[in-house]
Amino acid sequence: MKITIEGSSPEFERKLLALYADHRHELTLSVGTEWDVERAEQYLKSLPASGLRFAKLVVDGDGNKSAEELREEFHGELRGPTIALSRAVKRGVRMDWWPEGTAAPISPMYDPDHPSWLKAIAYTMTSENVPVFREAFDRLMGRTGLDLGVRT
Numbered sequence: 001m002k003i004t005i006e007g008s009s010p011e012f013e014r015k016l017l018a019l020y021a022d023h024r025h026e027l028t029l030s031v032g033t034e035w036d037v038e039r040a041e042q043y044l045k046s047l048p049a050s051g052l053r054f055a056k057l058v059v060d061g062d063g064n065k066s067a068e069e070l071r072e073e074f075h076g077e078l079r080g081p082t083i084a085l086s087r088a089v090k091r092g093v094r095m096d097w098w099p100e101g102t103a104a105p106i107s108p109m110y111d112p113d114h115p116s117w118l119k120a121i122a123y124t125m126t127s128e129n130v131p132v133f134r135e136a137f138d139r140l141m142g143r144t145g146l147d148l149g150v151r152t
Contacts, residue, residue: 034102035102035105042098043097044137046091047084051084054070066121067120067122107124
């Protein structure tokens with residue numbers, strides 16, 4: 001038997017995983033690692049202001065923002081926001097917000113002509129994740145009245 005469940009609440013997911021734990025010797029469980037709006041919103045809520053602004057710029061760029069533009073926005077320093085983004089993914093796994101193996105929603109793109117020079121030329125998000133994160137931002141900003149001060 002194969003069952004697919006989409007759109008479940010975190011409470012339902014916890015109860016279902018507890019039931020699975022009681023029967024784990026009989027079953028095989030595969031947990032999706034894709035981003036949904038709830039996971040995306042949790043990810044965004046866990047970010048400090050600089051990481052949140054960075055993510056918003058990438059989402060507003062339809063999933064592709066040049067590193068040069070981002071460096072301009074962050075006064076030449078991307079280390080803080082990018083570290084915050086990667087730590088948020090690890091924190092989510094540790095807090096059981098999403099499963100191990102969930103890919104970072106924002107990835108650096110390096111110059112293919114200079115593979116040994118690890119300075120990002122852009123930051124990207126998959127086309128599947130852009131609408132998910134756009135909706136998560138809308139929800140988050142609608143609930144909190146959050147103003148990121150992002151120039152669009």
